[in-house]
Amino acid sequence: MKTKVTKKGLNRRTVLKGGAVAVGAAAGSGAITGFPTIWAQNIKDVTLRQFGTGVSNLNEVAKKVKEDLGFTLKMTALDSDSVTQRAATQPKSFDIADIEYWICKKVWGAGNLQAMDVSKIKNYDKIVGIFKSGKLTPTSTIAQGTAPHTVGFVEGPGGKRFADKETGWMTLIPTIYNADTLGIRPDLIKRPIDTWAELLNPEFKGKASILDISSIGIMDAAMVCEAMGEIKYGDKGNMTKAEIDKTMQIFTEAKKAGQFRAFWKSFDESVNLMASGEVVIQSMWSPAITAVRSKGIPCVYQPLKEGYRSWGGGIGLSSNLKGIELDAAYEYINWYLDGWVGGFLMRQGYYSAVPETSKKFMSADEWGFWFEGKPAAKDIVNPFGQVMEKAGTVRDGGSFYDRMGAVACWNAVMDENRYMVRKWNEFIAA
Amino acid sequence: MPRTDGVGAWLQITPLMTVLTLFLVVPIVTIAVVSFWGYNEWSFFPDFTLENYEYHLTAKVTWQTYLTTVKYVALTWIFTVVIGFTVAYFLAFHVRSLTWQIALFLVCTIPFWTSNIIRMISWIPFLGREGLANNALIAVGAIDKPLEFLLFSDFAVILAFVHLYALFMVVPIFNTMMRIDKSLIEAARDAGASSFQTLTNVIIPLSKPGIMIGSIFVVTLVMGDFITVRFMSGSQSASVGRLIQNEISLLQYPAAAASAVVLLITVLLMIGIMMRFVNIRKEL
Numbered sequence: 001m002k003t004k005v006t007k008k009g010l011n012r013r014t015v016l017k018g019g020a021v022a023v024g025a026a027a028g029s030g031a032i033t034g035f036p037t038i039w040a041q042n043i044k045d046v047t048l049r050q051f052g053t054g055v056s057n058l059n060e061v062a063k064k065v066k067e068d069l070g071f072t073l074k075m076t077a078l079d080s081d082s083v084t085q086r087a088a089t090q091p092k093s094f095d096i097a098d099i100e101y102w103i104c105k106k107v108w109g110a111g112n113l114q115a116m117d118v119s120k121i122k123n124y125d126k127i128v129g130i131f132k133s134g135k136l137t138p139t140s141t142i143a144q145g146t147a148p149h150t151v152g153f154v155e156g157p158g159g160k161r162f163a164d165k166e167t168g169w170m171t172l173i174p175t176i177y178n179a180d181t182l183g184i185r186p187d188l189i190k191r192p193i194d195t196w197a198e199l200l201n202p203e204f205k206g207k208a209s210i211l212d213i214s215s216i217g218i219m220d221a222a223m224v225c226e227a228m229g230e231i232k233y234g235d236k237g238n239m240t241k242a243e244i245d246k247t248m249q250i251f252t253e254a255k256k257a258g259q260f261r262a263f264w265k266s267f268d269e270s271v272n273l274m275a276s277g278e279v280v281i282q283s284m285w286s287p288a289i290t291a292v293r294s295k296g297i298p299c300v301y302q303p304l305k306e307g308y309r310s311w312g313g314g315i316g317l318s319s320n321l322k323g324i325e326l327d328a329a330y331e332y333i334n335w336y337l338d339g340w341v342g343g344f345l346m347r348q349g350y351y352s353a354v355p356e357t358s359k360k361f362m363s364a365d366e367w368g369f370w371f372e373g374k375p376a377a378k379d380i381v382n383p384f385g386q387v388m389e390k391a392g393t394v395r396d397g398g399s400f401y402d403r404m405g406a407v408a409c410w411n412a413v414m415d416e417n418r419y420m421v422r423k424w425n426e427f428i429a430a
Numbered sequence: 431m432p433r434t435d436g437v438g439a440w441l442q443i444t445p446l447m448t449v450l451t452l453f454l455v456v457p458i459v460t461i462a463v464v465s466f467w468g469y470n471e472w473s474f475f476p477d478f479t480l481e482n483y484e485y486h487l488t489a490k491v492t493w494q495t496y497l498t499t500v501k502y503v504a505l506t507w508i509f510t511v512v513i514g515f516t517v518a519y520f521l522a523f524h525v526r527s528l529t530w531q532i533a534l535f536l537v538c539t540i541p542f543w544t545s546n547i548i549r550m551i552s553w554i555p556f557l558g559r560e561g562l563a564n565n566a567l568i569a570v571g572a573i574d575k576p577l578e579f580l581l582f583s584d585f586a587v588i589l590a591f592v593h594l595y596a597l598f599m600v601v602p603i604f605n606t607m608m609r610i611d612k613s614l615i616e617a618a619r620d621a622g623a624s625s626f627q628t629l630t631n632v633i634i635p636l637s638k639p640g641i642m643i644g645s646i647f648v649v650t651l652v653m654g655d656f657i658t659v660r661f662m663s664g665s666q667s668a669s670v671g672r673l674i675q676n677e678i679s680l681l682q683y684p685a686a687a688a689s690a691v692v693l694l695i696t697v698l699l700m701i702g703i704m705m706r707f708v709n710i711r712k713e714l
Contacts, residue, residue, distance in 0.1 A: 081679035088472040088681055110472040206578055212665045214680070255666070262582045262664020278559050278581070417471065421680055426491040428676075429498070429668035 046328045051076040052098025053083055055287065055350070056176045056313060060383065061341055069335055071328050079266060080213060087112060087316075096329060097316040101148040102215060102411045104172050104316065108151065108160070113316040115154045115169040120330050123337040126354045131174040131312070132166050136404055145219065145237025145410035148174060148312045172314030173333050174353035176345050179308035179403045182220075183274060183284030187298045196220075196227035196306050199281060200254050209273055209282035210251075212263035214424035216411055219309050220283045221247050223408065227306045237412030241419055248423045252430045263428070267291075274299055286349045289396075294386055303397040307408030314353075346370050347383050351400060373399030458694070465687035474683050482688035492673070492689075496696075499669045501584075502659070503652045506591040510648050511641060513592065514599025518640070519633070521600075522607035523615075531608075538600055550590045550658055557581035557589075582664030590662045595651055599644035606640030607633070642708040646701055653697050 050057065050073055057077040065073040076094075078086065084103050086093060091112035099107070107113070118124045129135045134142040134149035142149075152171055153163040162171070184193050189204075199208055199220075211217050222236040225247050233243055254260070261279050264270045271291045273279040284301070292299040315336065317329050335341075342352030343361025349370065352358040359367050368374035373395055380389040389395075397403045414420055468477035486492055517538065525531045541549060556562045557580040564576040579585050610633065618628045656671030670693050677686035 085679070085681055107472045109470075209664075260664075260666065262666060265660075265665060272554075276555070276558050276560055413471070418682075421676075421682075422485075422489070422491070425668070425673065425676055426489075426494075428665065429491045429495050429673070 046071040046325055047074060048072070048095045048325065048329060048332065049074045049076070049093070050096040050098055050315075051078060051083065051086055051094050052313070053077065053080055053100070055285075056098055056345065058344075060344065064340060065332065065335070068340075069328070069331055073332070080216075091318060091320060095318050095321050095325060096332070097318065098175065098313060099172065099316060100311055100313045100411060101151055101172065102146045102311075102413045104314070105146050105151045105162075105413045108154075108162070108171060111160065112319055113171065114319040114321065115157050115159055115171060116173060116317060116330075116333070117157075118168050118170055120334075121170075121173065121337070122334045123354050123357060126356055127174060127337070128353060128355065130177070130404065131314075131353060136401070140405060143307075143310065143407040143409050144233075144235045145309075145412035147237075147410045148172075148177075148314070152314075172316045173337070174312055174314040175336060175341070176314075176350045176352065177310065177312030177404075178286050178350050179310045179397070179407055180283070180285060181304055181308050181397070182302050183270075183282055183289050183292075184300050184302050185274065185277065185280040185298065186300050188277060188280045193281070193302050194305050196223040196304050197229075199224045199283075200228065200250070200259060202257075202259070204259070204281050206258050206261055207278070207280045208259050209262055209264055209270070209279040210260065211270070211283045212265045212428060214421050215413060215417075216309075216311075217263075217283070218244075218247065218420055218424060219409055219411060221251050223306060223309055225250050227304075236409045238414045239416060239420070241416055244416060244420050244423050248427050252427050255427065255430060290349065290382070290388055293388070301396040303403075303406075307406045308397075308403065309409055309411065310404070310407040311411040344383050347381075349388070349395075351404065355400065369395060371400045373397075373402060461687045461690055464684055465691050467684040467687075469682055469684045472681065474681075482685045483692070486685070486688050486692060491668075495668045495670055495673050498667055499653060499671075502587060502591065502655075502669065503649055505588050506595065506652050507645060507648055509588070509592040510596050510599040511645070513596045514603050514644055515637070515641065517596075517600045518603035518607050518637075521604055522610075523633075535604065538597060542597060546594050547657065549594060550661060553586065553590055553593075553662065554581065557586055582662070582666060584663070584667065586662040587659055587667065590658050591652055591655070594658065595648050598647035598651070599641075602643040602647075603637055603640035606637050610636045638708045639710050642704060642710055645704060649700055649704070650697055653693065653700070 048071065052075075057075045059075060062073040062075050065071065073096075080100065080103065083097075083099055084106060087097050087099055087103060088107040088110045091110075097113060104113075129137070129140075131148045131152055134147050150164070151162050152174075153165070153167045154161065154169050154171055155163050155167055156169050159169060163169075182193070182196065182199060188207075198204070199210070210220055218239075219236060222231075222233060222239070222243075225231045226233060226236070228250075230250055231243060231246050233239060239247070262269075262273060264273060264282070267285065267288055270282065270284055270288045273282065274284070274288070274292045275295055275297050286301060289299050289301045315333060317326070321329055337354045337357065339352075339354070339357035339359075339361050342354060342358030346352050346355070346358050347362060347366055347370065351371075355371060359371075362370070365377045366380065369376040369380050369389070375394050376389055376391050378391050379387050380393075382388045397406075464474070465482055466478050466480070467474050468479050468481075469475070521531055521534055525534060554561075558564070559576045559578065559581070561581070563580055564573075567573045568576065614632055614636075615628055618632050623631065654671050655669060656675045659667060659669040659672055670689070674686045674689045674693070677683075677689060
């Protein structure tokens with residue numbers, strides 16, 4: 001199983017791409033002497049087990065991997081709490097972890113993931129700045145919270161501490177990210193909304209909702225409190241105990257006054273709340289908006305003047321991976337950044353870590369709509385064939401640079417995490 | 431021969447002992463042990479700390495949660511007892527033929543052929559702001575704007591609990607009622623008791639074991655529930671079960687274990703008190 005595959009005249013990529021047929025033929029014809037024949041059988045047998053949240057764990061990706069690379073990718077989709085649990089406590093249950101950056105900050109210390117050598121990542125130089133220096137453009141300011149680059153690197157293989165600059169050893173290879181904001185029902189609200197403070201506006205009493213995942217919910221809550229002018233945070237992604245108390249106090253009062261209709265924990269719940277009209281304004285994720293709209297119900301992912309709360313995910317490798325499986329995993333990562341997956345994800349409204357390679361896999365109109373914020377020339381159809389937007393519409397929030405450039409904070413894990421979680425539980429029980 | 435008898439008895443008891451030890455005693459002991467461990471963001475480790483208990487027992491949120499949970503238990507119990515007793519009484523004393531008794535009893539169990547999650551979730555579209563209940567009430571002119579309290583409220587939680595667990599009350603009560611000697615009721619009547627007096631002096635006392643068994647089911651099920659409370663309250667109320675579920679999802683296993691031990695002790699105490707009222711073993 002530990003057979004090396006760096007052999008004369010054939011590089012790993014072409015071999016893997018050609019798959020077992022090429023290798024079998026080569027080995028069978030005796031063209032390559034000294035080439036380990038055991039490997040020919042192995043490549044078909046390599047199975048990488050990936051788990052992650054539903055957003056990027058799509059069977060279409062696994063199918064394409066089988067076609068392009070020849071090996072099997074087994075996908076398991078879980079919610080973010082279960083993802084964290086598995087990454088931290090069940091290292092033997094996966095080969096590839098598709099997790100968010102704040103989860104990485106939480107679980108890296110458990111030692112279940114191994115740092116990746118960027119010299120093996122072909123498109124490393126093309127990865128957007130957010131994941132390397134932290135800056136989208138050289139002049140950008142870095143948003144608060146667990147910005148991906150702060151947990152993106154370690155000093156070297158086996159490193160437990162995050163490095164504060166690019167070191168060549170990455171914890172996660174970024175795959176998918178987006179800027180989140182509030183979702184609204186314009187048909188029921190009937191007036192413009194432009195600030196996070198509207199979530200607690202008594203006008204929407206009994207018709208608001210927030211997500212009940214403490215680490216994300218607290219950030220939305222902070223955006224609201226700051227927009228209301230109630231609290232000025234040092235760093236929303238790393239609050240002090242006093243800031244947490246004040247935030248939760250404001251939200252508890254609102255809850256007791258009947259502001260919220262419900263809290264949601266899963267994607268489907270947020271869609272149902274919005275589609276049924278139980279809720280008219282709430283924290284929401286981009287594909288949930290699409291799901292509501294695809295039922296013919298108007299729903300807007302409302303850009304707000306205070307900016308977005310952003311999140312990013314990436315692929316991490318299990319520390320148990322070695323030999324041919326590890327090679328296959330690197331191959332998979334290179335393939336991931338090569339554009340097909342990027343295009344697939346961007347056509348659903350997410351962003352890819354290497355947008356320029358994704359462009360090849362999108363029509364000019366799709367690229368214009370999703371990335372450049374231009375009006376759609378034709379109906380925009382997602383990879384599953386559903387019409388996402390009618391011709392002539394412009395993406396909520398505009399272009400990639402408009403949206404990702406207006407990030408106010410990233411999903412985060414705080415130093416006072418345990419305290420925050422307790423306060424959040426009290427808020428839910430209040 | 432006493433010696434072989436001893437061996438035989440041990441052999442007979444072994445399978446049950448093994449199963450109980452492996453699947454009941456060992457897990458509970460493990461939970462109790464882990465409840466004293468320490469934890470951080472990503473792992474938990476052997477330790478002997480009382481911090482998990484200290485926080486759990488002193489936090490305001492625990493007491494609030496227990497209060498809510500006990501409230502759910504009490505209300506659910508009242509409604510299930512009344513409904514369960516009435517249904518069982520009807521089946522046992524009003525329906526004369528055994529065939530019909532069995533047929534109607536089976537009818538009671540039909541909803542239980544689907545999963546209880548589905549039975550619970552189907553209330554959501556029914557009770558919602560734009561749901562069937564509100565639309566119907568508006569259509570007949572009973573109300574002019576939708577009733578908000580129907581869904582995502584304590585009302586919804588209790589309704590779902592009663593719906594889910596009423597059968598657990600019906601079955602044991604029906605069972606004990608069927609075994610009440612009919613001649614006792616005739617005797618009561620002959621002695622001049624009214625129907626109501628027969629009910630309170632003969633039937634209720636004799637149905638106590640069934641009521642108690644049903645109560646134990648309902649109390650333990652509601653005390654440990656987390657999913658019904660979550661969905662029907664729209665995550666807006668907490669029960670002890672949800673508290674534990676939260677701790678597990680945040681990887682705070684030792685804290686969750688401590689909460690579970692406290693819950694276990696509470697439930698055992700509650701059952702212990704209930705057993706004081708009726709000696710089930712004697713009555714079975």
